[in-house]
Amino acid sequence: xxxxTKLITAVLGLFGGLVAALAIAAYPEKTISxxxxxxxxxESDVSARLQEPFFKKFTGQNIAIQYxxxxxxxxxxxxxxxxxxxxxxxxxxxxxxxxxxxLEKDVGYETADLANVYWFHYTPDAIMVPAESPYKxxxxxxxxxxxxxxxxxxxxxxxxSANHLAQQRFDKLAGIKTTYVPFKGTGASNTALLGKQVTGxxxxxxxxxxxxxxxxxxxxxxxKRHPKIPDxxxxxxxxxxxxxxxxxxxxxxxxxxxxxxxAVSDLIGKINKDPEFIAKMxxxxxxxxxVSLAEMPKFMDQMxxxxxxxxxxxxxxxx
Amino acid sequence: MPGIEFLVDALTPVNLLLAVVGVAAGTIIGxxxxxxxxxxxxxxxxxxxxxxxxxxxxxxxxxxxxAIYGGAYSAILLNTPGTPSAIATTFEGYPMAKRGDGDLAxxxxxxxxxxxxxxxxxxLLGLAPPLAEVALKxxxxxxxxxxxxxxxxxxxxxxxxxxxxxxxxxAGLLLSMIGVAEVGGxxxxxxxxxxLLGGIDVVSALIGLYCIPVLIDxxxxxxxxxxxxxxxxxxxxxxxxxxxxxxxxxxxxSSFVGTIVGILPGAGGSIASLVAYSExxxxxxxxxxxxxxxxxxxxxxxxANNATVGGxxxxxxxxxxxxxxxxxxxxxxxxxxxIRTGPSLFGEQSSIVYTFIYGLIIATLLMLPMGLLIGRYAxxxxxxxxxxxxxxxxxxxxxxxxxxxxxxxxxxxxMVVLGIVGWVLNRLGYSPSPIVLGVIxxxxxxxxxxxxxxxxxxxxxxxxxxxxxxxxxxxIGFILLSLFYPYLTRQWRMYRGVAxxx
Numbered sequence: 001x002x003x004x005t006k007l008i009t010a011v012l013g014l015f016g017g018l019v020a021a022l023a024i025a026a027y028p029e030k031t032i033s034x035x036x037x038x039x040x041x042x043e044s045d046v047s048a049r050l051q052e053p054f055f056k057k058f059t060g061q062n063i064a065i066q067y068x069x070x071x072x073x074x075x076x077x078x079x080x081x082x083x084x085x086x087x088x089x090x091x092x093x094x095x096x097x098x099x100x101x102x103l104e105k106d107v108g109y110e111t112a113d114l115a116n117v118y119w120f121h122y123t124p125d126a127i128m129v130p131a132e133s134p135y136k137x138x139x140x141x142x143x144x145x146x147x148x149x150x151x152x153x154x155x156x157x158x159x160x161s162a163n164h165l166a167q168q169r170f171d172k173l174a175g176i177k178t179t180y181v182p183f184k185g186t187g188a189s190n191t192a193l194l195g196k197q198v199t200g201x202x203x204x205x206x207x208x209x210x211x212x213x214x215x216x217x218x219x220x221x222x223x224k225r226h227p228k229i230p231d232x233x234x235x236x237x238x239x240x241x242x243x244x245x246x247x248x249x250x251x252x253x254x255x256x257x258x259x260x261x262x263a264v265s266d267l268i269g270k271i272n273k274d275p276e277f278i279a280k281m282x283x284x285x286x287x288x289x290x291v292s293l294a295e296m297p298k299f300m301d302q303m304x305x306x307x308x309x310x311x312x313x314x315x316x317x318x319x
Numbered sequence: 320m321p322g323i324e325f326l327v328d329a330l331t332p333v334n335l336l337l338a339v340v341g342v343a344a345g346t347i348i349g350x351x352x353x354x355x356x357x358x359x360x361x362x363x364x365x366x367x368x369x370x371x372x373x374x375x376x377x378x379x380x381x382x383x384x385x386a387i388y389g390g391a392y393s394a395i396l397l398n399t400p401g402t403p404s405a406i407a408t409t410f411e412g413y414p415m416a417k418r419g420d421g422d423l424a425x426x427x428x429x430x431x432x433x434x435x436x437x438x439x440x441x442x443l444l445g446l447a448p449p450l451a452e453v454a455l456k457x458x459x460x461x462x463x464x465x466x467x468x469x470x471x472x473x474x475x476x477x478x479x480x481x482x483x484x485x486x487x488x489x490a491g492l493l494l495s496m497i498g499v500a501e502v503g504g505x506x507x508x509x510x511x512x513x514x515l516l517g518g519i520d521v522v523s524a525l526i527g528l529y530c531i532p533v534l535i536d537x538x539x540x541x542x543x544x545x546x547x548x549x550x551x552x553x554x555x556x557x558x559x560x561x562x563x564x565x566x567x568x569x570x571x572x573s574s575f576v577g578t579i580v581g582i583l584p585g586a587g588g589s590i591a592s593l594v595a596y597s598e599x600x601x602x603x604x605x606x607x608x609x610x611x612x613x614x615x616x617x618x619x620x621x622x623a624n625n626a627t628v629g630g631x632x633x634x635x636x637x638x639x640x641x642x643x644x645x646x647x648x649x650x651x652x653x654x655x656x657x658i659r660t661g662p663s664l665f666g667e668q669s670s671i672v673y674t675f676i677y678g679l680i681i682a683t684l685l686m687l688p689m690g691l692l693i694g695r696y697a698x699x700x701x702x703x704x705x706x707x708x709x710x711x712x713x714x715x716x717x718x719x720x721x722x723x724x725x726x727x728x729x730x731x732x733x734m735v736v737l738g739i740v741g742w743v744l745n746r747l748g749y750s751p752s753p754i755v756l757g758v759i760x761x762x763x764x765x766x767x768x769x770x771x772x773x774x775x776x777x778x779x780x781x782x783x784x785x786x787x788x789x790x791x792x793x794x795i796g797f798i799l800l801s802l803f804y805p806y807l808t809r810q811w812r813m814y815r816g817v818a819x820x821x
Contacts, residue, residue: 040361041641041651049655052365067361068726070517071499075727078513105506108513153777159504179777181459181770182502184585184762187641191584194638195455197774210639210654212661284654316504 027059027087027263034063035083035091037073042186043123043206043286044092044248050280054271071107072158073097077251078108085253087260095119095247096162099307103317104160111304115256117265119249119291119299120272121281123204125166125221125242126232127154130196131214138218138238141200145176152178155192156202157185160316162246163202165307166221168314173240204245205229209285221245227282247289247303265293321444322673328373329677337370337378338682339689345385346686346693352393352713353526353720355402356386356588357644364652372656373671377678379652383645384436384628384683387588388690391428391621396421396545396701397713399530403521404588404624406755407596409529410476411609411616416545418612422698426559427614428621429690431570434563435622436683438574439581439629443636444676448665450630451637454582459774460785462585463767464794466760469590471801472597473753478610484753487744491757494519501762502769514729523721523734524758528751530717531738537710544709545702554691562614569599569615570622577623581630587643588624589759595623601804629679636660636672 032055038044048065055063068076076091077098083089093116101107127138135141145152156163159182167180181198183189186207193201194214201207201215205226208217217232221242225234235242250268252261269292271277278288291299311317328334341363348359359382367375390405395412408428415424442450457465470488477484497508498518509515537544563570573595580591599619600609609616631642639660641647653660664672701709721734741751775784785791 039647040357040364041647041649046651046654049365049368049651053368065365066726070725070727070729072517075517075725075729104504105516106513107516151777151779153774159500159502179773181773183770184501184766187647188585190638191454191634191640192458192770194640195458197458210660212639212659212663214638214661280657283657 027260027267028061030088031061032063032087033089034065035076035089036065036067037069037076037092037094038067039069040067043204043246044094046284047121047248047281047286048092050277050284051268051271054274054277055267057274058267058270072101074101074107074109077101077114080109080251081113081254083253085256085260087252087256087264089253090264091251093249093251095249095303096165096307097246099304100160100165100311100316103308103311103319105318111300113254114251115254115261116249116251116296116300117261117293118268118272119247119289120268121286121288122245122247123206123285124226124245124287125162126203126205126208126229127166127170127200127218128193128203128208128211128215129200129218130193131216132196133200133216135200135218136216138233138235141218142174142176145174145178149177150179152176152200153181153198154178154200154202155181155183155189155198157189158182160314162204162244163189165310165314166242166244167202169242169244169310170235170240172313173235173242204285205287206285208232209283222287226285226287228285244306245287249291262293322669322676325670325673326677328670328674329377329681334374334377334674334678335681337374338381338678338685341378341381342385342682342685342689343693345382345387346389346690348382349386349389350392350401350693350697351716351720352397352399352401352530353522353717353723355522355724356383356390356404357648358723359383359386360645360648364648367652368655372653372658373674373678375652375656376649376671376675377682379649380628380632380675380679381682381685383649384432384625384679385686386645387624387628388429388432388436388621388686389693390624391432391617392425392694392697395424395428395617396698397530398533399713399717400525402588403525403759404592404627405620406525406589406752406759407592407620408617408624410596410620410752411613414610414612415614415617419545420612421545421702422553422695423555423559423614424612424617425694425698426554426556426691427562427617429687429694430559430563431573431618431621432625432690433683433687434570435574435577435624435626436628436686437680438571438622439578439626440676440680440683441629442578443629443632444673444680447633447637448662450578450582450633453579454584454634454638454640454642456790457583458788459767459770460788461767461790461794462583463764463771463785464791464798465583465586465590466764466767468794468798468801469593469760470756470764471798472593473756474802475597475600476610476752476756477750480748483749487749487751487753488757491754491759492761493757494524494754495758495761496765500765502766514732517725517729519733519737519758520721520724520730521755521759522724523730524737525755526717526721527734527737528741528755530713531735532742532745532751534710534714534717535738535742537706544706554695556691563618566615566618569602569619572598573619573623574626577626578630580623581627581642582633584634584640584642585763587631588627590763591623591627591630592620593756595619597801601801625683632679636664637662 390402393401394405394408398413775781
């Protein structure tokens with residue numbers, strides 16, 4: 001009796017393994033739900049929309065993009081691990097959001113709960129002034145800020161957001177004190193910039209691409225200059241060690257089998273290396289990164305250290 | 320007319336068909352409570368990726384303008400704004416329907432929407448680049464005062480019951496503060512419930528406070544839902560045209576208000592129609608008719624909210640800054656299509672822009688026959704369907720609608736709870752509108768105040784920032800006028816009365 005049970009278990013196990021292996025050999029064989037933790041029209045949405053045709057190109061399958069905004073993304077991320085763990089539900093995640101939110105308050109998930117499988121791009125921080133601004137270079141702006149601390153104002157999207165962190169980091173690096181004015185979303189922040197309600201704006205390279213000649217980019221937080229904004233120097237060139245921005249990636253429920261995680265990671269990686277895709281992303285101001293499943297633990301460790309340190313300094317860390 | 324040569328491109332059979340389909344789809348989606356214009360546009364965006372850019376824009380613009388109009392149906396027939404833009408339409412539209420003029424109200428809404436839509440689109444066609452500057456003149460402080468101006472409407476709306484109106488408004492302001500503060504990041508009034516971290520969604524508050532009490536009352540009373548007019552489900556077009564002609568000044572003023580408010584990013588159709596309503600009421604000859612089903616109210620709100628469509632496209636296309644929430648979605652779609660918005664769009668890629676604007680004008684014109692037709696059908700079905708079918712059907716829609724906002728069941732719970740609270744408050748004489756005004760305007764006022772305070776401090780004088788900027792001073796003037804106008808007119812009448820009796 002015991003033997004038969006064992007046998008049946010073994011056969012079933014083998015069968016199950018086979019099914020999983022088969023399933024993964026053909027992944028994906030149906031439409032993938034791609035959940036965005038924000039509303040339509042933002043950077044997360046635009047990059048998912050740009051990926052969409054390449055899912056079809058490489059797999060023949062469609063993706064269904066859904067929006068589940070709320071609490072700055074936490075509404076989705078807190079529910080991620082309850083979603084089907086079969087590789088057919090993938091969720092967009094963002095850094096620094098997923099590091100900072102759980103440090104600040106109980107948002108229903110911890111950073112380590114999210115099984116990120118790939119980080120595919122980032123929007124580098126950029127500092128911009130209106131085209132007519134008297135500040136032609138970052139040096140001008142820093143000099144003005146040194147002369148009259150607190151009088152230089154920057155618009156940005158959200159409180160304790162990537163823009164806010166960039167402002168705080170730069171103030172510290174440059175030894176200046178500026179005023180950060182949070183707005184609801186990039187659109188409102190840009191309005192304040194173009195309307196000269198503020199001296200400048202902390203945004204992303206994508207914002208600079210969108211505003212074009214209406215704004216002047218003073219510096220970008222990249223290792224090398226952005227190919228589409230070649231006139232804008234990096235902070236590093238100007239002597240400030242500032243590289244970063246908002247990273248966007250894909251996560252799956254934690255209980256997803258490892259081979260399925262890898263299949264998702266590989267697929268996103270494959271799309272991310274397509275020259276046509278890269279051209280489209282860079283054309284919109286995104287900067288490509290490739291952090292696959294294998295490099296994930298190291299990368300997350302690094303990011304967690306960086307942003308936890310900043311959160312402590314800014315007094316965001318409350319738990 | 321600029322770019323008239325592109326009118327031909329807009330008139331291709333494919334683009335015409337897209338405009339027809341877009342308007343019809345938009346109208347129906349907009350009519351369903353909870354399914355907003357933003358959602359209608361977002362759902363249909365993926366279908367436009369295969370299309371040429373101008374066609375994609377035409378269909379999205381058509382859906383958008385249709386949805387804004389469709390919101391009037393449920394506002395008039397069910398006292399539930401189908402989209403936030405139609406809130407103010409309930410003020411006069413529902414009383415009209417109650418007394419048997421629902422068909423007339425719907426025809427008026429259609430005429431006003433077409434007129435307002437055309438005015439907005441014509442401004443987009445002719446004056447977009449200079450008008451975009453208006454968007455930039457409005458800083459945080461101006462938004463603060465604009466929101467305060469909107470809040471003065473509570474006074475007008477709760478005539479004879481000022482205290483209850485003010486209590487309702489304050490309750491709405493408090494509701495709007497629930498969750499993580501946009502500016503400052505503090506967590507407020509969540510009672511440690513994670514579902515409240517994201518705050519109360521305006522649309523679920525809207526559905527709950529307006530629609531649920533109507534549904535409960537429908538079940539609780541034996542009377543039929545709406546009175547039937549003399550002739551069943553006529554268009555009453557001639558009557559509507561006469562009224563519209565009589566109110567042409569109101570129509571034009573409201574359309575201008577709608578266009579300007581549409582240009583302001585962060586304001587949108589709900590505020591446009593509220594401001595237009597407030598102005599229509601303030602300047603009306605028969606003020607006492609307002610609140611009891613005055614056609615002028617419907618004309619004002621519906622022309623204003625459709626004018627925001629064209630107005631909202633102005634900063635979207637010229638500056639790359641979305642004028643209204645649906646514009647944000649359309650802007651995202653444009654980025655995916657590889658179109659750069661910005662001042663150069665009107666130069667280098669003018670063929671796309673002008674084809675689109677003419678397409679939008681055509682779609683707006685198409686709204687006239689199609690809107691009348693769909694409107695008649697909607698009226699007929701709502702009036703003739705037995706209550707036993709109507710109530711569960713609408714109840715089902717409220718749940719679907721509030722879920723669909725963020726694909727989240729929490730919003731459904733919020734909607735139901737607010738609905739029951741709203742019903743109790745209704746019985747106690749508190750109407751939903753002041754509460755909803757507080758919910759919508761609270762965040763705008765708060766963000767504007769904090770941002771203005773920060774900028775003012777940095778510039779050296781908070782006082783100067785708030786009180787001595789030209790546009791601020793103009794808006795403050797309007798606020799004072801709106802607050803003291805009733806008092807002043809009374810004094811004037813008394814003075815005249817005294818004078819004539821001498």
